[in-house]
Amino acid sequence: MTDAILTLNAGSSSLKFALFAIEGASPLLALRGEIEEIDTAPRLTAKDATGSALVDQSWPESAGDFQSLFAKVIGWIEDHADNYRVVAVGHRVVHGGPDHVGPERVTPDLLTVLDSLTPLAPLHEPQNIAPIRAIAKLRPDLPQVVCFDTAFHHTMPVVARRLGLPREYEAAGVRRYGFHGLSYEYISRRLSETAPDLTRGRVIVAHLGNGASLCALHKNESIDTTMGFSALDGLMMGTRPGNLDPGVILHLLQQRGMAVAELEDLLYRRSGLRGVSGGIASDMRALLASTDIHAAEAVELFCYRIAREAGALVSSLGGLDGLIFTAGIGEHAPRVRELVCRRLAWLGVELDRDANARNAEKICTTASRVEVRVIATDEEAMIARHTLETI
Numbered sequence: 001m002t003d004a005i006l007t008l009n010a011g012s013s014s015l016k017f018a019l020f021a022i023e024g025a026s027p028l029l030a031l032r033g034e035i036e037e038i039d040t041a042p043r044l045t046a047k048d049a050t051g052s053a054l055v056d057q058s059w060p061e062s063a064g065d066f067q068s069l070f071a072k073v074i075g076w077i078e079d080h081a082d083n084y085r086v087v088a089v090g091h092r093v094v095h096g097g098p099d100h101v102g103p104e105r106v107t108p109d110l111l112t113v114l115d116s117l118t119p120l121a122p123l124h125e126p127q128n129i130a131p132i133r134a135i136a137k138l139r140p141d142l143p144q145v146v147c148f149d150t151a152f153h154h155t156m157p158v159v160a161r162r163l164g165l166p167r168e169y170e171a172a173g174v175r176r177y178g179f180h181g182l183s184y185e186y187i188s189r190r191l192s193e194t195a196p197d198l199t200r201g202r203v204i205v206a207h208l209g210n211g212a213s214l215c216a217l218h219k220n221e222s223i224d225t226t227m228g229f230s231a232l233d234g235l236m237m238g239t240r241p242g243n244l245d246p247g248v249i250l251h252l253l254q255q256r257g258m259a260v261a262e263l264e265d266l267l268y269r270r271s272g273l274r275g276v277s278g279g280i281a282s283d284m285r286a287l288l289a290s291t292d293i294h295a296a297e298a299v300e301l302f303c304y305r306i307a308r309e310a311g312a313l314v315s316s317l318g319g320l321d322g323l324i325f326t327a328g329i330g331e332h333a334p335r336v337r338e339l340v341c342r343r344l345a346w347l348g349v350e351l352d353r354d355a356n357a358r359n360a361e362k363i364c365t366t367a368s369r370v371e372v373r374v375i376a377t378d379e380e381a382m383i384a385r386h387t388l389e390t391i
């Protein structure tokens, strides 16, 4: 039996998991998998460390039922990883609030704090916390560690964190936090290994998954990002509108008499690619495959908003040396990268079309003034490292 760390990463459209063998100081990947499209067409796939497929199974009847899908993942791991002894579980938790800026071991008090942050991340925090409680019940002795998406952004200067509201709100925690921090932390480490020049310069990382954001890295530290107080801000996403004139919210509440729960549903689940495509899909693969004009318009708006927000971050950075695409869409959708890069040509971004079509690591021409790369993110590897360090 080999000691291992189990990692769980509940995103807005997927539940990702991995098992890492503990070998010396660094965890070694044993297997990884995910259930994707949890709300529409749940499908479990997993691969061993060499990339060989271990399972491909669908449960259309369990769409939207997170608890039952989580139980299926745990059941599958128990059946297929019996030569590993899980000695700790690491979780991605989206919101750590103002006081939690590093990985922490789970305690009952910490769980109470995390519960109180649920209104700030209603699409994620409940799915992040439920597995912690379920595991604590089954195995109270098993150490569990939480790794916050907000933590990586603690280097943001005050001016990037502050909202234009009266001071008392900031003191009460109403400020910009930023998310996808485990992904940005992993990318920053990969840059140190593969493109060290960029770690001394000004880089925008585009994490384009079902949730999406941009991070401005200056000398490899976050100095600004497009998500703010909640995971609603910034880019348009799979089901979220991204930044929105607050006047629209007032209009919906006052003139349309919309209830708060209805508004929350609109902003977290019915907008973004799903809403703009007229309900065709929130999933980029389906939109790119569709011939419907509304699907094409949704993709166009997605890319327009990325280029527009990137322009704002170029201003925060005072220029741009590198542009990195990552996460589900960023890693696998050449069309989206092409549309974004075309809009950023004024910065000296010049895409190599063949390299882009191949999802190559470097996708710019030699003449490009900005180095454009595709880097596969690995939030699980970050969670495993933090978990091992914490226990």
Ligand SMILES: Nc1ncnc2c1ncn2[C@@H]1O[C@H](COP(=O)(O)OP(=O)(O)O)[C@@H](O)[C@H]1O
Binding pocket: 011, 012, 013, 014, 208, 209, 210, 211, 238, 282, 283, 284, 285, 286, 288, 327, 328, 329, 332, 333
């Ligand atoms: N081959 C592909 N081409 C285009 N989009 C893809 C591809 N593979 C995955 N995606 C998109 O990536 C998104 C999911 O990304 P992911 O990072 O897993 O999301 P999250 O972690 O937010 O749940 C979906 O919109 C999906 O359609």
Ligand SMILES: CC(=O)OP(=O)(O)O
Binding pocket: 010, 011, 012, 013, 094, 124, 149, 179, 180, 209, 210, 211, 212, 231
């Ligand atoms: C913060 C967030 O939106 O996460 P995800 O992209 O995993 O949904």
Ligand SMILES: [Mg+2]
Binding pocket: 011, 012, 209, 210
């Ligand atoms: Mg994700």
